[in-house]
Amino acid sequence: xxxxDAMLSGKRILAxxxxxxxxxxxxxxxxxxxxxxxxxxxxxxxxxxxxxDHDYDLVISDYNLGKGRDGQQILEEAxxxxxxxxxxxxxxxxxxxxxxxxxxAIEYEPDDYITKPFTIDVMRQRLTRILRVKEDLRxxxxxxxxxxxxxALQCCNQLLTEKPRLKNRIERIKxxxxxxxxxxxxxxxxxxxxxxxxxxxxxxxxxATALFYLKKLDASNELLxxxxxxxPKYVQCYDLQSKxxxxxxxxxxxxxxxxxxxxxSPKQVLRQMELGxxxxxxxxxxxAENAFRQSMKLARHSCYRSVKNxxxxxxxxxxKISPKSTRDSRDGSNDAxxxxxxxxxxxxxxxxxxxxxxxxxxxxxxNLGKETDAKLTAEKAEKLMAKITxxxxxxxxxxxxxxxxxxxxxxxxxxxxxxxxRTDLSRSEERELNRxxxxxxxxVVREYTTEINDKAIAFFERGQLSEAIKLFDxxxxxxxxxxxxxxxxxxxxxxxxxxxxxxxxMAKHVNxxxxxxxxxxxxxxxxxxxxxxxxxxxRIMRAx
Amino acid sequence: xxxxxxxLLSSELHSIKNRMQALLSAQSDLADMLKDQPEYQAPxxxxxxxxQQLNQQLVELLSILKIQHTAFTPNIDExxxxxxxxxxxxxxxLGPDGPTINLDxxxxxxxxxxxxxxxxxxHNALINAINAGANNVSIAVEEEDNGSFMLxxxxxxxxxxxxxxxxxTFNPQGTGSGxxxxxxxxxxxxxxxxxxxxxxxxxxxxxxxxxxxxxxx
Numbered sequence: 001x002x003x004x005d006a007m008l009s010g011k012r013i014l015a016x017x018x019x020x021x022x023x024x025x026x027x028x029x030x031x032x033x034x035x036x037x038x039x040x041x042x043x044x045x046x047x048x049x050x051x052x053d054h055d056y057d058l059v060i061s062d063y064n065l066g067k068g069r070d071g072q073q074i075l076e077e078a079x080x081x082x083x084x085x086x087x088x089x090x091x092x093x094x095x096x097x098x099x100x101x102x103x104x105a106i107e108y109e110p111d112d113y114i115t116k117p118f119t120i121d122v123m124r125q126r127l128t129r130i131l132r133v134k135e136d137l138r139x140x141x142x143x144x145x146x147x148x149x150x151x152a153l154q155c156c157n158q159l160l161t162e163k164p165r166l167k168n169r170i171e172r173i174k175x176x177x178x179x180x181x182x183x184x185x186x187x188x189x190x191x192x193x194x195x196x197x198x199x200x201x202x203x204x205x206x207x208a209t210a211l212f213y214l215k216k217l218d219a220s221n222e223l224l225x226x227x228x229x230x231x232p233k234y235v236q237c238y239d240l241q242s243k244x245x246x247x248x249x250x251x252x253x254x255x256x257x258x259x260x261x262x263x264x265s266p267k268q269v270l271r272q273m274e275l276g277x278x279x280x281x282x283x284x285x286x287x288a289e290n291a292f293r294q295s296m297k298l299a300r301h302s303c304y305r306s307v308k309n310x311x312x313x314x315x316x317x318x319x320k321i322s323p324k325s326t327r328d329s330r331d332g333s334n335d336a337x338x339x340x341x342x343x344x345x346x347x348x349x350x351x352x353x354x355x356x357x358x359x360x361x362x363x364x365x366x367n368l369g370k371e372t373d374a375k376l377t378a379e380k381a382e383k384l385m386a387k388i389t390x391x392x393x394x395x396x397x398x399x400x401x402x403x404x405x406x407x408x409x410x411x412x413x414x415x416x417x418x419x420x421x422r423t424d425l426s427r428s429e430e431r432e433l434n435r436x437x438x439x440x441x442x443x444v445v446r447e448y449t450t451e452i453n454d455k456a457i458a459f460f461e462r463g464q465l466s467e468a469i470k471l472f473d474x475x476x477x478x479x480x481x482x483x484x485x486x487x488x489x490x491x492x493x494x495x496x497x498x499x500x501x502x503x504x505x506m507a508k509h510v511n512x513x514x515x516x517x518x519x520x521x522x523x524x525x526x527x528x529x530x531x532x533x534x535x536x537x538x539r540i541m542r543a544x
Numbered sequence: 545x546x547x548x549x550x551x552l553l554s555s556e557l558h559s560i561k562n563r564m565q566a567l568l569s570a571q572s573d574l575a576d577m578l579k580d581q582p583e584y585q586a587p588x589x590x591x592x593x594x595x596q597q598l599n600q601q602l603v604e605l606l607s608i609l610k611i612q613h614t615a616f617t618p619n620i621d622e623x624x625x626x627x628x629x630x631x632x633x634x635x636x637x638l639g640p641d642g643p644t645i646n647l648d649x650x651x652x653x654x655x656x657x658x659x660x661x662x663x664x665x666x667h668n669a670l671i672n673a674i675n676a677g678a679n680n681v682s683i684a685v686e687e688e689d690n691g692s693f694m695l696x697x698x699x700x701x702x703x704x705x706x707x708x709x710x711x712x713t714f715n716p717q718g719t720g721s722g723x724x725x726x727x728x729x730x731x732x733x734x735x736x737x738x739x740x741x742x743x744x745x746x747x748x749x750x751x752x753x754x755x756x757x758x759x760x761x
Contacts, residue, residue, distance in 0.1 A: 079742075096557070115631075115659070116630075116658075117562050117565055119565075119569065119634055121630070121634050122630065122631050122634055125626070125627055125630045125631070126627050127625055129624050129626070165652050165653070165654060168622050168654075169622070196739060197691055198656060198691055199737070200656070230617075
């Protein structure tokens with residue numbers, strides 16, 4: 001049997017507690033018990049830093065770390081980033097009335113718990129047992145660290161016969177592994193056999209998860225309802241419920257499930273982000289705002305920090321921003337600009353993100369009624385987009401919408417034409433594209449084409465035919481281009497072909513422009529000009 | 545959040561208990577330092593007896609609060625019995641003239657139970673044995689095929705008085721062992737599995753001494 005001092009010596013250990021006396025007492029205890037390499041951290045931020053910088057064999061953390069993130073979140077991040085290997089041990093310290101303690105996701109459970117307060121003898125007793133069990137499970141965890149799930153499964157089966165006392169521990173990992181391998185039928189059978197012996201909360205959730213993957217959504221949901229009635233703190237159930245509702249396209253219930261989860265366990269970043277996304281799509285901006293505000297705050301010093309938190313938050317605030325000088329509007333725009341600036345600062349090396357932030361900045365100005373600022377910012381965004389090598393359809397759509405909001409309809413039209421030519425649009429992007437198209441005012445575009453038309457005529461009159469044709473091409477690319485523009489374009493091209501050389505492509509283009517005009521009534525004052533141009537074109541076609 | 549007296553009281557009691565734990569540990573250090581000085585033994589003994597009694601009453605109060613709490617559901621999880629029992633014995637801070645406690649079960653034995661509740665039950669059983677003046681206490685386990693287990697705590701004291709054995713139910717009557725047994729039975733009955741319910745049985749051994757049987761389903 002392995003003795004504790006042998007198991008602790010040479011191990012790198014991290015002890016986390018927010019109270020200074022507890023920290024030093026814990027370190028002292030560990031040293032007396034045989035540890036030689038112990039670091040201490042006082043909160044989530046410090047702990048995460050330590051875990052990112054060093055490889056720990058054992059982490060012992062208090063669950064409740066005061067204001068910031070709690071022990072469960074440290075654990076989740078450490079395992080999520082694979083900075084804490086499966087072979088490393090995580091022990092959670094909990095207060096005796098752990099009424100507010102929340103269970104984490106099945107894949108992020110601590111190896112064990114120790115209840116506070118504890119004497120050194122209790123610590124010796126528990127740690128010895130915990131580390132021995134961990135040692136027994138080592139082959140499985142080695143396979144997991146090597147990302148060899150099949151191997152892990154084999155180890156589970158082998159250990160189940162060798163270590164019957166650890167049946168539950170092993171089956172817990174086995175169920176997880178089966179689900180990860182998408183062996184859902186087998187996972188379901190395993191969880192059912194466990195539940196036949198005893199109702200255990202993780203087996204209930206495991207069974208519901210297997211049912212979900214097997215598309216038995218109603219059965220899964222029913223089981224989850226039962227499970228949360230029995231174990232109200234088991235928030236993972238709400239997460240899965242929300243996924244079921246999403247699958248059923250019931251976004252309202254998906255949102256309420258997550259709201260229930262958040263009311264029990266508000267500190268989980270990914271859950272807050274998901275709630276924000278769903279609530280935003282449901283146009284429940286109040287809930288979205290709060291969820292994104294929380295996720296931004298919680299993620300600031302964690303591995304989950306992402307530009308999306310800042311940008312979504314700024315977007316979710318728009319509903320309360322208006323040109324009226326109300327308190328809501330002031331607070332909203334202040335918060336939005338703050339989030340935008342923070343995002344720009346953190347992600348300044350990333351042109352995509354700065355671009356996205358700048359778009360939201362422009363929108364904020366628009367909603368505030370500050371048209372000049374909105375337009376200036378939109379132009380900044382335009383320049384930033386030019387720097388992005390391959391702008392995505394989402395980028396272009398967002399930019400087009402900002403162009404529309406800042407009354408740059410022609411620019412928007414240009415972008416939409418580019419978008420229309422793309423073949424990689426998702427279905428929702430197609431819908432968004434159509435919606436955006438309808439927002440463009442035809443009148444404004446016509447004014448713009450007339451503007452180009454005037455410039456082109458100037459070139460034409462100076463005999464700079466190529467320049468004139470280029471501009472006319474631009475003007476006629478808008479479906480709103482008027483009859484006069486079309487006729488001018490035709491005339492420029494025909495003149496070019498008559499004076500210089502006949503070009504098959506150009507001739508074809510003239511035909512298509514003539515097609516766009518269609519038939520013209522004799523009463524039209526441009527009738528004569530139109531027939532002359534048509535005849536000239538016929539001559540050219542014959543010459544081809 | 546609604547104002548919850550129970551939660552408030554319970555967190556107060558926990559901090560008192562932590563302080564009590566520190567006192568007991570200091571007192572045990574002191575007893576060690578003074579163990580060769582006979583003139584200190586009598587007051588030390590008195591301090592020890594009283595502080596243990598205080599600690600016991602605190603545990604009882606906490607148990608009452610926990611079990612009677614309206615929103616109470618036992619927190620059933622996998623536990624190693626050895627860990628649970630060792631912590632209880634630790635907390636008792638037995639003096640040099642306390643009884644010897646033998647753990648006559650597989651140290652790798654683990655089962656599903658609410659550790660705090662089973663701690664309360666074991667704690668009360670041990671206190672009963674100590675108060676009865678037992679010299680040896682044995683803790684054994686009998687495992688059943690259906691996953692439940694029986695915890696047997698037997699001692700070599702005078703055994704339970706007949707009047708107590710005749711009582712089929714445990715009622716909190718005044719102070720003393722009546723309350724202890726009542727709390728134990730409550731702690732056990734909070735454990736359910738399918739149709740099975742935890743229970744407490746007391747009896748006397750033919751060769752003398754008391755046996756407390758804790759059935760954990």
